[in-house]
Amino acid sequence: MRLFRCACHSGLSYLRSPADAASGAPAPKSGGKVDASVFKDIAAASRILADQGVVDGFGHVSMRHPHDSNRFLMSRSLAPALVTPDDILEYDLECECVDARGFGSFLERFIHGSIYRARPDINAVAHSHSPNVIPFGLTGRPMQAMFHNAAFIARGVPIFDISEKFGATDMLVGNNSKGDALSAVLADKDVVLMRAHGSVATGPDLQTAVFRAVYTELNARMQVTATMLGGHIAALSPEEGRLADEVNRNAGFRAWDLWKSRVGY
Numbered sequence: 001m002r003l004f005r006c007a008c009h010s011g012l013s014y015l016r017s018p019a020d021a022a023s024g025a026p027a028p029k030s031g032g033k034v035d036a037s038v039f040k041d042i043a044a045a046s047r048i049l050a051d052q053g054v055v056d057g058f059g060h061v062s063m064r065h066p067h068d069s070n071r072f073l074m075s076r077s078l079a080p081a082l083v084t085p086d087d088i089l090e091y092d093l094e095c096e097c098v099d100a101r102g103f104g105s106f107l108e109r110f111i112h113g114s115i116y117r118a119r120p121d122i123n124a125v126a127h128s129h130s131p132n133v134i135p136f137g138l139t140g141r142p143m144q145a146m147f148h149n150a151a152f153i154a155r156g157v158p159i160f161d162i163s164e165k166f167g168a169t170d171m172l173v174g175n176n177s178k179g180d181a182l183s184a185v186l187a188d189k190d191v192v193l194m195r196a197h198g199s200v201a202t203g204p205d206l207q208t209a210v211f212r213a214v215y216t217e218l219n220a221r222m223q224v225t226a227t228m229l230g231g232h233i234a235a236l237s238p239e240e241g242r243l244a245d246e247v248n249r250n251a252g253f254r255a256w257d258l259w260k261s262r263v264g265y
């Protein structure tokens, strides 16, 4: 296996070499041709997350292949604000690339593949290290839904501590077994925190996953402010969260259109 320096996490990522295919590990087949607008939307999602302060040089977003539930699409290893439609690669759910075209893959693509394997209802995943969320993963202070846009948080936000199963690691979800441990903690929720690392937001579509990633970060900031004010925090109840989330799943597209225009897509 040829090793390449990864632009993400200053770690190593790998891509399939011709020798891999010759050694009996053929690349997975493509799930089929995808409309150009899909690649454009994934590039837009990457840039939106950067523009909204959710990702910086690191982090990534993916979506399930529209014609094959056993494939997903995400950028090659690249800073999210630089992603273009031409950078999108296709993977099977074990995170093997269909055609790397000479590009490197994100080391933490296993976050995405594992969640798609475990949750057929999830069609988009965003992973970030957004700064205001991380303290909640460190302290164990439960995240609560501060306002209606963050309604999905009212269902609960579990914390994945990679050390519980894997001991001392580099903290990265760099293989399928670590991905499976993460998706087991996510369980049936929409967002999972990663201790001393970041978080993952999911959704039934790309727009919802981006919406939830943005509002997870905003909600974290608001909760810190509310906590500093002191007293009881009258957060959304689970039922209020359920009702508000239904509205957001449609209204979120308005935010998507605005955010997309801001990044020139």
Ligand SMILES: [Zn+2]
Binding pocket: 059, 108, 127, 128, 129, 197, 198
């Ligand atoms: Zn990460």
